[in-house]
Amino acid sequence: MDSEKFDTLLRVEDLHKSFGGVQALEGLSFTVTSGIIKAIIGPNGAGKTTLFNLISGVFPPNNGAITLEGLSIEGRKPWEIARLGVSRTFQNVEVFGRMTVLENVMVGRHIQSRAGIISTGLKLPWMRREERRIQDGAKDYLEFVGLLHKGGELAGNLPLGEQRLLEIGRALATEPRILLLDEPAGGLNTKETEGLASLIQRILERGITVILVEHDMNLVMDISDEIVVMNFGEKIAEGKPKQVKNDPVVIEAYLGEEVDYSDI
Numbered sequence: 001m002d003s004e005k006f007d008t009l010l011r012v013e014d015l016h017k018s019f020g021g022v023q024a025l026e027g028l029s030f031t032v033t034s035g036i037i038k039a040i041i042g043p044n045g046a047g048k049t050t051l052f053n054l055i056s057g058v059f060p061p062n063n064g065a066i067t068l069e070g071l072s073i074e075g076r077k078p079w080e081i082a083r084l085g086v087s088r089t090f091q092n093v094e095v096f097g098r099m100t101v102l103e104n105v106m107v108g109r110h111i112q113s114r115a116g117i118i119s120t121g122l123k124l125p126w127m128r129r130e131e132r133r134i135q136d137g138a139k140d141y142l143e144f145v146g147l148l149h150k151g152g153e154l155a156g157n158l159p160l161g162e163q164r165l166l167e168i169g170r171a172l173a174t175e176p177r178i179l180l181l182d183e184p185a186g187g188l189n190t191k192e193t194e195g196l197a198s199l200i201q202r203i204l205e206r207g208i209t210v211i212l213v214e215h216d217m218n219l220v221m222d223i224s225d226e227i228v229v230m231n232f233g234e235k236i237a238e239g240k241p242k243q244v245k246n247d248p249v250v251i252e253a254y255l256g257e258e259v260d261y262s263d264i
Contacts, residue, residue, distance in 0.1 A: 008069075009034040009209055010055070010086075010178060015064035017050055017233075024050040025061070026233040032178070037200065037210045039220045042230035043254050048213045049091055051230075052180050055211075056088045057081040068178075085177035089167045089184060091213075097156025101147055104155045104166055105138035108173030138173055145169040145199060161192040168199065178209045185216045197223050221245060229254060 010032040017025040025047045032038050040048050053059045055066055057078035066074040073081050087108075096104050142148040145165045150158065155166055164184055171179055181200070185193045197219055200210055214220050220227065220241070227244045229237040231253045237244055244250055 007034060008032070010211075011065070011067045012051075012055070013065040013067075015051070015054065015066065016062045017047075017054060017059065018062055024233050025054070025064075028064070028230070028233065028235055030228050030235060030238060032209060032211060034177075034209050035204070035207070036225040037204060037212060037223055039212045039214060039224040039227045040230060041214065041217070041220060041227060041254065042236075045232075046230040047233040048230060049182060050233075052088060052182050052211075052213060055081075056086060056180060082174050082176075085175070086180065087171040087174045087176035087178070088180035089164070089171055089182055091182045091186065093160065093163045093167055095155040095158075095163050095166055095170075097154065099155055100151065101153050101155050101158065101166055102135070102138055102142065102151035105141050105170050105173050106134055108141075108170040109134040109137050141169045141173045144172065144202075146195075160187045161189075164188065164196075165199070168203075172203070172208070176208060178211060179203060181210060181212045181214070183214055184212070185214055185219055193219055 008031045012031070013029050015025050015028040016023075028047070028051065040051065042048055050059070054061050054074065057073070057076050057080065060075040064074070065072060068084055068086065071084070073084060073086070076084075096107065099107075139148060139151065142151055145168055147162060147165055147169060150162065155163065158166060164187075168179075168181070168184065184200075185196055188196060193216060200212070200223055204210055212220070212224065224241055227237075227239065227241055228235055229244060229247075229250050236253055237247045237250045239247075
């Protein structure tokens with residue numbers, strides 16, 4: 001894809017993270033410009049999910065900086081980072097199984113709510129109005145991901161493909177500027193993956209920048225503007241899809257010489 005040049009939205013600089021004696025990230029640096037799909041690829045254990053955990057505030061880095069339009073976000077709480085405009089999904093689907101599909105997305109909307117515990121408990125008139133606004137907004141996001149007709153069902157009863165869509169809908173409900181998608185095609189069939197690709201493109205059209213961790217190389221090569229390749233916690237390559245797929249270092253470390261993307 002041809003991408004227009006935009007100002008830097010997210011900057012990762014010299015990021016380090018270790019767990020005990022295991023170095024998960026070692027000096028990782030890259031930037032993400034607004035209005036693109038940037039993929040992060042690499043073999044299992046390369047540090048991709050650790051990177052997402054640091055960006056979203058699950059863990060603090062040992063060293064390095066993460067800035068959102070120049071604002072330092074490393075070490076902030078996850079809810080603070082979400083309010084600043086960074087939302088995510090998870091490699092292993094995380095939905096509230098005993099809540100309805102609609103209620104799951106309403107959880108995402110609540111991060112933008114002005115209501116506190118006291119006003120919620122007292123059920124003040126303005127709070128009831130805000131709750132209706134949150135519910136209406138959640139329905140809009142369910143419609144966007146194609147699950148409005150499932151709004152009253154328990155989230156735990158949805159098949160995997162629809163649970164992944166629900167998780168994306170909930171993340172979108174926080175009104176992010178950046179959406180982190182952690183292996184969203186995992187476990188999906190070909191038709192579901194094609195639908196996912198279309199959804200990601202529509203998310204981009206809404207002005208939301210997407211950072212994608214994914215093992216499905218056909219999906220990555222088809223929709224990404226730029227790709228970062230990781231191995232053992234380090235960046236080994238970065239560039240447009242055509243550059244990355246022909247990089248000998250990437251082929252040796254991850255793609256494998258038997259993989260042919262010449263038609264992409």
